Amino acid sequence: MTKLMVFIDGTWLYSNLRHLAKEFNQPGFYIDYGVLPKVLKRELEQREGFDGLDLVRTFLFGSYPVNYDIVDEDRAKRRRDFFSMLREEYHYEVDVFPIDYQRRRILHDDRSMDDSFAPKEKCVDIALASSMMYNAAIPGGYDIAIAVIGDKDYFPVLQKVRQLGKRVAIASIRQSCAKMYTDRNDDKGLKDYDVIWLRDIMDDIALKHQEWQVECSSPLHEGERGMVTTIRLREGQPFxxxxxxxxxxxxxxxxxxxxxxxxxxxxxxxxxxxxxxxxxxxxxxxxxxxxxxxxxxxxxxxxxxxxxxxxxxxxxxxxxxxxxxxxxxxxxxxxxxxxxxxxxxxxxxx
Ligand SMILES: [Zn+2]
Structure with missing residues (x-):
């Protein structure tokens, strides 16, 4: 069976979701990461006439804030919970790296105007490239890699992976996709299929807001504890x-x-x-x-x-x-x- 692995640049995807949200006219658009790899697999199967690909593994690379202003603890915790959920519920291989905020607020808009601080992300692209290369080089790793990317920095690894005889598909967002990935001629030899545009599969990958009946478990809570939420909780996590x-x-x-x-x-x-x-x-x-x-x-x-x-x-x-x-x-x-x-x-x- 033809083996498939999915490699997601989580930082890029997260920061470019707004383009999809805008096109869709849905400000609250979020991706359902539980279905994303399966929809990508199905898309490739249907387009290329594969008779059932074997989706072996999904990798996501990203970063999380450390050493931030404690006021942002809730925001930071949600990010950490998100990565834990990918691991625990969807069995992603998650590789994430700390970004030092030097005690500052996490969002740019929350920092003072004259603060020139720019958070530095480390390792994310190298980690994705290494993992893609490693899994291409070990026997029985994968036959096809789907790279969910947009930055042009990845082109050397795509080339090398293909030189090892592996096939590459790129899934991306039109507004933030490097030109060389969309080049019909594919002069650099980066891909084996037309780019999969997330725009075209939006309906299938959009997170459908489900409602859950929950109780607030805080000792500080005032009033009726029962309520409805759209926040998805990890197992064992109190609301x-x-x-x-x-x-x-x-x-x-x-x-x-x-x-x-x-x-x-x-x-x-x-x-x-x-x-x-x-x-x-x-x-x-x-x-x-x-x-x-x-x-x-x-x-x-x-x-x-x-x-x-x-x-x-x-x-x-x-x-x-x-x-x-x-x-x-x-x-x-x-x-x-x-x-x-x-x-x-x-x-x-x-
Ligand atoms: Zn409460």
Missing amino acids: FCDDCRTRFSDQKEEHFEGYLSSDGEGVAGHEDEDGTVGKSCEGLIENLKQDRGFGFIKRENGFSYFFHMSNLTNVDWESIHSGVRAKFTVIKEPDGIRAGAADDVTLLRE
Whole structure:
């Protein structure tokens, strides 16, 4: 059977969705990443008369903010949850890299006008190219690669992959697709099929907004807890309503700045964006403020990490106690002044 792999430049796709949304006159247009690889496969099958391609794997490459202004915690968390969802629910291979925001706001419009800071994305294109090349070179990897891309930087890898005897399809967005990919002559020898325009498959890949009956699980919630949402939750992830999210955000800002660390210790450390940020660590819960919804986790090396009740996964706030062992993902390292920050906090049962 002919094997197919899909390689998605997530950063490019994310930042160019607005073109599709505009063409479609649907400001809230989002892609259903669960169906995207299948629709691309079907499109290629129908166009080229393949009798069933074997979709082996889908890769997505992207980046996530670290060391941002704590006010943007909710925004950053949604990004991390999105990548986790791709892994957990759709079994994507997700390769993501931290972008250091140097304590600034994540959105350009939220930063001051005279701030010339430009976030630097690292590794994303090289990671995509390496993965495409690697899987082309190992025996039994793939026969056809679909690259969901637009930047011209990828042309060398497309050439090399084809020189290895693999076939390449490009899926893209017209308004942000490098000219050489659409060249009918294909002078550079980059592709084996006409470009698949996402515009043409929009109806099939659009996220259909489903509604879910949920209950807000925040202890700070006021009024009726039951409500309807279009936000899709990961398994084990508690739901918090918009009001509570705003309260959390205020709380975090206050506590995170107020409590430089649990006890003034454990803040030594270094800002090493390539170190433990994004990785899983273990430690002991300490200095828990049960009634205020936050606490700290201390690793064996003495580093201390702030966490909030909204950073828990698969565990209730009530089950969190000081002295208990927890596993968590580092989202910020301590910097000598403030504690680090943790997300995806879960308890380790001994
Ligand atoms: Zn609530």
